[in-house]
Structure formats: structure tokens, C-alpha cells
Amino acid sequence: MATVALPDWTRAVVKVGSALVAPDDRGCSTTHLLPIARFVIQSRRQGKEVILVSSGAVAAGLAEQGRGGPGTLSIPERQALAALGQPLLMAHWRRLFDVPCAQVLLTYDDLQRRARFVNAKNTIAELLDRDTLPIVNENDTVATEELRVGDNDNLAAYVAVLAEADLLVICSDVDGLYTADPHDTPDAERLPAVDAITDEIYDMVGPSHRKVATGGMQTKVEAAEKATDRGIDTVLVNGTKGGHLDALGRGEMPGTLFRQAEQPLPARKHWMLHALPSAGRLTVDAGAADALRHEGASLLPSGIVAVEGRFARGDAVEIAVEKGGNWTRVAKGITQYGAADLERIQGRQSHAIAEVLDEAPADYVVHRDDLVVEA
Numbered sequence: 001m002a003t004v005a006l007p008d009w010t011r012a013v014v015k016v017g018s019a020l021v022a023p024d025d026r027g028c029s030t031t032h033l034l035p036i037a038r039f040v041i042q043s044r045r046q047g048k049e050v051i052l053v054s055s056g057a058v059a060a061g062l063a064e065q066g067r068g069g070p071g072t073l074s075i076p077e078r079q080a081l082a083a084l085g086q087p088l089l090m091a092h093w094r095r096l097f098d099v100p101c102a103q104v105l106l107t108y109d110d111l112q113r114r115a116r117f118v119n120a121k122n123t124i125a126e127l128l129d130r131d132t133l134p135i136v137n138e139n140d141t142v143a144t145e146e147l148r149v150g151d152n153d154n155l156a157a158y159v160a161v162l163a164e165a166d167l168l169v170i171c172s173d174v175d176g177l178y179t180a181d182p183h184d185t186p187d188a189e190r191l192p193a194v195d196a197i198t199d200e201i202y203d204m205v206g207p208s209h210r211k212v213a214t215g216g217m218q219t220k221v222e223a224a225e226k227a228t229d230r231g232i233d234t235v236l237v238n239g240t241k242g243g244h245l246d247a248l249g250r251g252e253m254p255g256t257l258f259r260q261a262e263q264p265l266p267a268r269k270h271w272m273l274h275a276l277p278s279a280g281r282l283t284v285d286a287g288a289a290d291a292l293r294h295e296g297a298s299l300l301p302s303g304i305v306a307v308e309g310r311f312a313r314g315d316a317v318e319i320a321v322e323k324g325g326n327w328t329r330v331a332k333g334i335t336q337y338g339a340a341d342l343e344r345i346q347g348r349q350s351h352a353i354a355e356v357l358d359e360a361p362a363d364y365v366v367h368r369d370d371l372v373v374e375a
């Protein structure tokens with residue numbers, strides 16, 4: 001098998017999971033952070049830019065309070081512990097670097113809403129211009145369940161997109177992506193490189209076993225999909241092995257490299273697909289699915305066979321085909337009609353829209369420019 005090398009990069013987001021910050025599920029430890037810090041310092045010396053995304057606020061808060069286990073936390077408890085632990089986490093990182101560290105706390109809303117996204121983007125650009133080290137975490141204290149990204153793997157991917165990074169490094173406690181869970185399947189093999197994140201790749205990963213960490217392999221693959229879709233190479237590396245970080249610093253590839261998509265999505269389509277939540281689902285017939293997939297068509301009301309969810313004009317919806325009770329997603333797009341209107345015009349020809357609804361702001365339901373078709 002040909003050796004896989006780390007592609008050249010100039011700006012990286014390095015995600016450090018709770019398993020590395022708090023190896024005993026409590027408090028902050030430097031055991032694994034020193035080699036990571038060394039990688040960051042060396043990369044910066046070479047003129048590259050680095051943004052850290054660090055977990056561990058809740059674990060640091062737990063250690064400070066010294067009571068309760070991570071598995072028994074209610075939402076307000078988690079939020080309070082994050083508030084307690086976040087400054088400790090920052091102080092912990094700060095000890096490892098000679099440059100100023102800047103705390104950036106984000107929620108899903110900041111990534112999903114254009115104005116806030118641009119604000120966050122400008123702030124990070126300014127911090128890099130000032131030669132500081134931005135350290136990002138989710139703003140756990142205010143992020144309620146619906147407004148959370150929920151795990152720092154996906155958060156790191158959003159940050160990589162926002163910061164226009166060309167590399168995402170996810171440091172975890174596993175050697176890379178395996179063909180099966182190596183805990184249960186001893187002959188599982190590590191994949192040195194993945195060219196495309198397909199359903200087979202998702203099938204290889206199972207849920208996380210750890211208590212403090214929110215992620216697991218699933219969220220790492222999701223993060224890799226988000227990043228590679230925008231043209232960002234993504235690396236999964238074992239941060240508990242200092243030698244692996246050093247190898248990465250020499251341009252070697254000790255973990256798994258998820259290669260950037262051959263045709264990365266433009267910013268708006270990437271945002272529609274990965275940041276905008278879906279408010280409902282339109283089931284379409286096979287002919288409409290085919291036209292969307294292969295002909296670059298807009299979605300017309302005639303192709304819609306079912307409407308699910310309560311959504312308004314301008315919301316994002318999934319577009320799927322159904323076969324024997326199983327739905328396959330065909331596309332995601334921004335609808336020109338709300339759910340109530342769509343229920344009345346589904347299956348009709350476009351010219352009938354005005355008769356049924358009294359007005360027809362568009363003769364399509366989702367315009368081709370507002371559609372992202374699944375690969």
C-alpha cells in the first residue's frame with residue numbers, strides 16, 4: 001500500500017477531545033496536551049496558522065467541585081460546570097504557550113445565522129492577524145439543547161469552514177478509522193486514507209463508550225464530511241501517542257486522512273446542507289428524484305407525493321424518495337411554499353398553483369439554485 005502523506009497546509013483547526021484534556025474523566029491534565037502543544041508551536045514557527053478547539057470545560061468544572069460523576073449530570077448542572085471549568089481550561093492551555101490565547105465561545109446559532117457567522121469569522125481572522133492562538137469551545141452555559149452543536153467534533157468542522165482552514169486535525173484516543181470497532185473486532189484494520197465518506201464508512205463506526213466525551217467515531221466522521229465537503233482535508237490522529245503528533249509535524253500520516261472532496265461545495269450550498277436545520281420533508285416520486293439528481297432540475301409541485309413537518313416559506317427541507325417504508329435522501333433545499341400550501345398543491349401542475357392558492361409567487365417549489373443534491 002502506498003504511504004499516505006499529510007497534504008501541505010497553511011491554516012489548521014486542531015480539535016482536542018475531553019479524553020485528552022481529562023484522561024480520568026475529571027480535571028485537566030498535561031499528559032497528552034504537551035505533544036499537541038509542541039505540534040502547534042512548531043507549526044506556528046513554520047509560518048502556519050492554528051486554531052484550537054478544546055473540550056474539557058465540564059470535566060474541569062467537575063474536578064473543581066469534586067462531586068457527582070459525569071454520567072449523572074442534569075442540563076443545568078452541565079451548564080454550571082462548564083461555566084466553572086471554562087476559565088480553568090483556558091488557564092491550563094495558556095501555561096503551554098508563549099503566545100496570548102484568546103477564548104472564543106460559539107453556539108449553533110452563531111454558525112447558522114449569516115450575520116453572526118460573519119461576526120465570528122471576522123473575530124477569528126483578527127485574532128490570527130494579531131498572532132494569537134484562538135481557543136474555541138461551545139458556549140455550553142447558554143446553549144440550550146436545540147441550539148447546541150452538541151459535540152466538539154462537529155463544532156471543529158464548522159470552525160474550520162468559518163476560518164477558511166485547509167486542514168482539520170481531530171485528536172482523539174484512537175489510532176484512526178478502522179474497518180470495524182477494534183475493541184470488539186481484533187482483526188479490524190485502520191484505513192490510512194478515505195477518499196469519499198459513503199454510507200459504508202458510516203456503517204463502520206459505532207457510538208462512543210466514554211462518559212465525559214460527547215462524540216465517538218460517528219461525530220468524527222460527520223465532522224470529516226462537513227469539512228471535506230468544503231475542500232478541507234481532515235485527519236484523525238491518536239493524541240495519546242506523542243509520536244503520532246510528531247509524525248504529523250513532519251508531514252507524515254499516522255492516522256486516517258479523509259481527503260477533501262473532488263468538487264467542494266460553494267459556501268452557500270455548504271451552509272444549506274450542513275448548517276441550516278431541516279424543518280420538514282418532501283417525499284417525491286421517482287421521476288422527480290431522477291430530474292433532481294441527473295438533470296439539474298428545480299422541484300415542481302407535480303413531483304411531490306407527501307409533505308411532513310410544519311415549515312414556512314424560506315425554510316430548509318429534506319427531499320426524499322420512499323421505497324417500502326424506507327426513505328432515501330435525494331436533496332436538501334429551501335422551499336418557496338410553506339407546509340400548509342404545499343399540501344394543497346402537491347401533485348398539481350405548476351399552472352394550477354395560482355388557482356388553488358390564489359397566488360403563485362413561484363412556479364417551482366425549490367429552485368435548482370436553492371438545492372443541494374446528494375452525491
Ligand code: GLU
Nearest residue numbers: 055056057058151152214
Ligand atoms: N463543550 C464540552 C466541554 O467543554 C465538550 C463537548 C465535546 O467533548 O464534544 O466539556
